[in-house]
Amino acid sequence: MIGGGQLARMMIPAAVELGVEIRVLAEAEGMSAALAATAVGDYRDRDTVLAFARDVDVVTFDHEHVPQEVLHALIDAGEAVHPGPGALAVAQDKLVMRERLSELGLPVPDWGRVETAAELDDFIAEHGGSAVVKTARGGYDGKGVRVVRRAAEVAEWFATLAEDGNAGALLVEELVDFRRELAQQVARRPSGEIVAWPVVETVQVDGICSEVIAPAPHSAGRVADLAEDIAVRVAEGLEVTGMLAVELFETVDGRVLVNELAMRPHNSGHWSMDGATTGQFEQHLRAVLDLPLGATGCREPWSVMVNVLGGPAEGEMVDRYPEMLASHPTAKVHNYGKSPRPGRKIGHVTVSGDDLDEVVYQARAAAAVFAD
Amino acid sequence: MIGGGQLARMMIPAAVELGVEIRVLAEAEGMSAALAATAVGDYRDRDTVLAFARDVDVVTFDHEHVPQEVLHALIDAGEAVHPGPGALAVAQDKLVMRERLSELGLPVPDWGRVETAAELDDFIAEHGGSAVVKTARGGYDGKGVRVVRRAAEVAEWFATLAEDGNAGALLVEELVDFRRELAQQVARRPSGEIVAWPVVETVQVDGICSEVIAPAPHSAGRVADLAEDIAVRVAEGLEVTGMLAVELFETVDGRVLVNELAMRPHNSGHWSMDGATTGQFEQHLRAVLDLPLGATGCREPWSVMVNVLGGPAEGEMVDRYPEMLASHPTAKVHNYGKSPRPGRKIGHVTVSGDDLDEVVYQARAAAAVFAD
Structure with a gap:
């Protein structure tokens, strides 16, 4: 298991009872899952993760943040990775998630991909004067999510996108009642x-x-x-x-x-x-x-x-x-x-x-x- | 916890969920409770047990076989020991157990302490021609227990008692219907x-x-x-x-x-x-x-x-x-x-x-x- 937080910790009792040996790659010493931590290191580092995974039967995760290139390196090395990179890509990026769910015909709030303040203001105007804006990556527990009535309220997010140079975008969604x-x-x-x-x-x-x-x-x-x-x-x-x-x-x-x-x-x-x-x-x-x-x-x-x-x-x-x-x-x-x-x-x-x-x-x- | 068997192993999940740090003194490497084993050694050795117990808040057990002198050494060193030596003494010796239960007025099968084959044959004769004989110590999972119709059937147990030189005795009980x-x-x-x-x-x-x-x-x-x-x-x-x-x-x-x-x-x-x-x-x-x-x-x-x-x-x-x-x-x-x-x-x-x-x-x- 990559990641040593409480989800990894709570996997330990289940593994003990099933008779499955669990090993954890923890981000630091003394984390929640320290009892099962056989390695400490950066999950974004390809060599760290490959070394950790060398002797295990299956690699799984305490979180969804392992980079795609690291996931693919594991696959290339012949490791079983669950969930796989394709599934995790959808969990890692909220724009990708909305696109894929819409393709699958699943019911989602009205949403849009907005690259500029003008696009966002248009979406807001079309949806009753307010909307939910989310950063595509890195949000959790309410972070990276904001309810706005005008694009200026997330001006710094647009500024960050512009600096990023990756032609990024924000996700905007209707404020669901x-x-x-x-x-x-x-x-x-x-x-x-x-x-x-x-x-x-x-x-x-x-x-x-x-x-x-x-x-x-x-x-x-x-x-x-x-x-x-x-x-x-x-x-x-x-x-x-x-x-x-x-x-x-x-x-x-x-x-x-x-x-x-x-x-x-x-x-x-x-x-x-x-x-x-x-x-x-x-x-x-x-x-x-x-x-x-x-x-x-x-x-x-x-x-x-x-x-x-x-x-x-x-x-x-x-x-x-x-x-x-x-x-x-x-x-x-x-x-x-x-x-x-x-x-x-x-x-x-x-x-x-x-x-x-x-x-x-x-x-x-x-x-x-x-x-x- | 002294002893690294399955009872210690199954304590690990409970300790993880409660947020209690569990340490195990295991008899050997690779035992059931190896995940929590911080020491490997002989639970009959006073110094091994004292060293293991030095930094814990309470000492407890996977089994009842820790010798009384080791238990008392822990108490003398100021350790909290649960169950304590007095209680464990009753679990360690079936003759002591029967004596204490009888003193407490608790319902037990008819029983006797027998040091000789003649005493055992008398008990059998008084109890319908059969009885259950048990060694006072060391029995578990059916070992050290035998249903007999005559004392000769446990002749080697009497022989062992005689060699022991401790004036030992066997426990005999009525065969309960x-x-x-x-x-x-x-x-x-x-x-x-x-x-x-x-x-x-x-x-x-x-x-x-x-x-x-x-x-x-x-x-x-x-x-x-x-x-x-x-x-x-x-x-x-x-x-x-x-x-x-x-x-x-x-x-x-x-x-x-x-x-x-x-x-x-x-x-x-x-x-x-x-x-x-x-x-x-x-x-x-x-x-x-x-x-x-x-x-x-x-x-x-x-x-x-x-x-x-x-x-x-x-x-x-x-x-x-x-x-x-x-x-x-x-x-x-x-x-x-x-x-x-x-x-x-x-x-x-x-x-x-x-x-x-x-x-x-x-x-x-x-x-x-x-x-x-």
Whole structure:
């Protein structure tokens, strides 16, 4: 696994149970996945990555940022790489993503490729006076995304494009009037088998995932079917291998539109570690190893995951364990081994049960014990 | 954790999720828990153990075999040791165990301490012509246990005692007419909190645990209450810290008697990793760290665990994954990273669900794929 963050860390338990040896190329010493880090180095460096990959059976990723030339060098060296460069190219560039999804006929917000402020102002004028502008690369957790009413509000992004000299462009999208956000996860093996979890509802605060309810309330039937159908078409159309998360808008007029894609285990699927028969980390391992995939049903009627964002102002998450664990005996705490810092995802809590109100309450209250 | 077997291995995922750093003193290189092994050495060697324990917050165990003098050396060095030497002394010697349980007024089979063949023949004559003889130390998985009709059948055990010169004795017990075997697990913190899982039914084949059904069918009410009460009294009476498993006989005349004790995570509790809100490995960590204990309810109505004993005659467990995982998508496989060998516990499979017949079928069939 390339990348030593919390997604790599949470792969370790799944690997231990399956009896799969996991090795991590971490960006630095002491990262979340340090226990399995057999190498430390720069994932953008071809030789570092090739050396790391030499003795493994399959290469997979904690993030989507490994450059295409490095991915292709791995393929040229005969390594199995999942997901492959072709799929990752779509996750790496939001303009490419919108183009490919549109080609596949999938429902997406109205969008455009804009190279100038004038083009952007035209798009805004045609879409009710506002729009969402995104940088094609490098955005995550709300970064590189801005809601604007005029092109001048992203003037510095255009300036950066001009300096870049690569004839770059920004992605602009209609501001979708959505009822809520959903996420649909599927796993796909190289040999084609694909399985879907129930669609979940995600709650974002300031562009960062705060909470996930699984399954999404009132989703059974049409919404669930639409979401699953979209994610399966994305996975098959882009030949994604491993985990795929499709972030979706459920619009006020009842449509389901694709917002973003992630080709790895994803925050929207953390609930599955505790709440589903097969968790996303185990499933990712099974998928990239081309092993048969596991059942994706819920172990209990409801699961709610709440992120621990930032964490205690003083001390570490573990300092709050006596209070948290005593007050919330059904809460499952996942600690990423990261130092608290405002806005940083340092852990999450999942609660499962029969009564959604109670489950939501317990999960939020448990996570709140870790907040300042 | 002292000891690098599968129990230490299965502690690793729980430690990763809780954000607890786990270090293992393994008996050899390449053991099940090698990923967390920071030292390799002999747990009977005082200096080896003291050096390993120097920088940890708490010492706990994969087995009960660390000698009392080493345990006391740890205590003298100021280490927190859970379970402590006093509790472990009872688990280390079956005669001591029977004496202490009898003192505590707990229901046990009729038993006796026999130093000579004549004493044993007398016990047999008084108990219907047969009895179970056990060596006080060193038995496990059916070793050191023999059903006899005359003392001559354990003549070599008496001979060994005589050579030993320690005035040793054998434990003899009535041959209990039992309907089935049960196991009751509890966890207890140093500060006193104690929680119990549902009582489970265990199936032994040739003295080795083969299968566990959780909860034990038809146990709700009297049997469950008796089992829990016994285990709580054992844990409190012996001041056990961490996990305690009490193996029980449910007799044909409706009594519940204590068979054996284990003061560590135990095979009878492996189902809880998948089937309960809090698994025994996480709970053991919480208990020995004196953190509040987790909820012990079942996530699904039934869970069945089947051991993988021996494993494939050729190859490894993973070679059977394509067949096993494809046929049993709800099965959770736990691979201990050990080479197959006749009779060796190299993994287990757990299936959970609503329909006990289906769950039993799936778990047995899944485990059978790994058999020769």
